[in-house]
Amino acid sequence: MITVAEALENVFKLCRPLGTERVSLREAVGRVLAEDAIARRDQPPFASSAMDGYGVRADQPQIGDTFKVIGESAAGHGYDGPIGEGDAVRIFTGAPVPKGVSRVIIQEDVRREGDVITVTAPLSENRNIRPLGGDFKSGDRLTAPRRLSPQDINLLAAMNIPEVTVSRRPVVALIATGDELVMPGETPGPSQIIASNSFGLAAMIETAGGIARMLPIAPDDEEMLASTFAMTEGADVIVTIGGASVGDHDLVGKVAGNLGLERAFYKVAMRPGKPLMAGTLNEAVMLGLPGNPVSAMVTAQLFLLPALAALSGLPPTPAPRVKALLLQDISPNGPREHYMRAILSEEGVRPFDHQDSSLMSILSQANALLVRPVQDPARKAGETVDVIRL
Numbered sequence: 001m002i003t004v005a006e007a008l009e010n011v012f013k014l015c016r017p018l019g020t021e022r023v024s025l026r027e028a029v030g031r032v033l034a035e036d037a038i039a040r041r042d043q044p045p046f047a048s049s050a051m052d053g054y055g056v057r058a059d060q061p062q063i064g065d066t067f068k069v070i071g072e073s074a075a076g077h078g079y080d081g082p083i084g085e086g087d088a089v090r091i092f093t094g095a096p097v098p099k100g101v102s103r104v105i106i107q108e109d110v111r112r113e114g115d116v117i118t119v120t121a122p123l124s125e126n127r128n129i130r131p132l133g134g135d136f137k138s139g140d141r142l143t144a145p146r147r148l149s150p151q152d153i154n155l156l157a158a159m160n161i162p163e164v165t166v167s168r169r170p171v172v173a174l175i176a177t178g179d180e181l182v183m184p185g186e187t188p189g190p191s192q193i194i195a196s197n198s199f200g201l202a203a204m205i206e207t208a209g210g211i212a213r214m215l216p217i218a219p220d221d222e223e224m225l226a227s228t229f230a231m232t233e234g235a236d237v238i239v240t241i242g243g244a245s246v247g248d249h250d251l252v253g254k255v256a257g258n259l260g261l262e263r264a265f266y267k268v269a270m271r272p273g274k275p276l277m278a279g280t281l282n283e284a285v286m287l288g289l290p291g292n293p294v295s296a297m298v299t300a301q302l303f304l305l306p307a308l309a310a311l312s313g314l315p316p317t318p319a320p321r322v323k324a325l326l327l328q329d330i331s332p333n334g335p336r337e338h339y340m341r342a343i344l345s346e347e348g349v350r351p352f353d354h355q356d357s358s359l360m361s362i363l364s365q366a367n368a369l370l371v372r373p374v375q376d377p378a379r380k381a382g383e384t385v386d387v388i389r390l
């Protein structure tokens with residue numbers, strides 16, 4: 001069995017960045033920028049006032065100094081006239097600072113009587129003027145690749161960039177396998193359960209910016225499974241769920257093999273998720289996930305999500321880890337890396353007592369995976385451990 005790190009390296013080797021498309025800013029959040037975006041203007045495009053107040057020529061006016069208000073500069077409407085030493089221009093936040101003005105006195109620091117203002121407080125060093133191009137300059141770049149955040153969208157809009165080039169969203173075909181499965185809302189027979197994993201995985205894929213294509217449930221029958229594989233045409237990733245282990249009805253490896261799967265690996269030293277399989281099938285990356293719900297979701301978190309990011313052109317990176325204080329003693333780990341369902345709080349991390357890979361209720365309560373290295377010795381409360389946020 002290979003390690004999780006080796007398996008992930010292998011998955012990354014299967015991932016070639018997808019093509020690109022142009023999208024409007026309104027559709028761009030969460031997408032991966034594929035080409036640098038270049039600012040089309042300076043921001044601010046003129047020296048602008050940071051405050052509501054009065055613009056004056058004097059650098060360091062003193063208490064008692066008076067100025068005559070001769071005009072106004074508002075956001076969207078500048079003041080172009082001349083300004084003398086004793087003059088002031090009424091000015092508002094974001095308005096262009098008229099030529100010659102060297103500082104804006106905030107209105108709280110003056111008394112106004114008619115057209116005359118008198119300085120009433122000692123003025124600070126801050127001139128309250130934002131320089132032209134102080135935020136960004138024409139030609140500045142937002143560099144690719146990066147996943148666009150709402151903050152990035154704000155910046156791109158200010159750069160006057162209405163459209164960006166992003167990576168195509170990866171299309172993931174999901175095949176749930178097993179005679180025991182029926183869709184949510186259907187009436188299960190006495191030995192049947194609900195096919196929940198495809199729903200959890202589709203939600204995970206779509207939250208990560210992919211497109212999930214949920215195919216019909218494939219029964220434990222080679223021909224039927226093969227015809228379901230035929231429906232994956234055009235997908236970038238094929239994810240099968242279940243049928244990955246060694247039982248008589250676990251057909252995924254065999255059928256995918258017959259269809260031309262070039263297998264990269266099968267079985268990883270991890271818990272849950274041991275019977276994970278990966279390879280390439282007709283140009284698509286294939287991940288065969290174990291059927292146990294927690295195993296499927298955890299392996300998707302650790303392998304599918306990083307693969308989708310790599311396909312989208314982001315640098316290949318494992319799920320990010322943080323350090324946390326262990327809140328209770330834990331027993332030694334065995335030969336497989338253990339991803340324990342846990343709750344991470346400000347105090348630290350606490351694993352659940354029950355770690356069976358069928359327990360969806362525990363996974364739903366968990367907000368983190370506590371990572372136990374292979375053969376990790378027993379750990380005491382107060383030690384530091386690695387955690388992956390869910």
Ligand SMILES: Nc1nc2c(c(=O)[nH]1)N[C@H]1C(S)=C(S)[C@@H](COP(=O)(O)OP(=O)(O)OC[C@H]3O[C@@H](n4cnc5c(N)ncnc54)[C@H](O)[C@@H]3O)O[C@H]1N2
Pocket residue numbers: 176177178180181193194195196197198241242243244245246247250272273274275289290291292293295357
């Ligand atoms: N003799 C051995 N038995 C098993 C081994 C082993 O090494 N030797 N490995 C165990 C491990 S670990 C796992 S994980 C499971 C994985 O088995 P499969 O991938 O073949 O999954 P299935 O047998 O099809 O299903 C397992 C379990 O999950 C339920 N399931 C399947 N698909 C779904 C779905 N879409 N939604 C909800 N639940 C699903 C299924 O009904 C089973 O209960 O094998 C162990 N056995």
Ligand code: MOO
Pocket residue numbers: 270271272273274275290292295357358
């Ligand atoms: O490793 Mo299996 O994936 O425990 O349930």
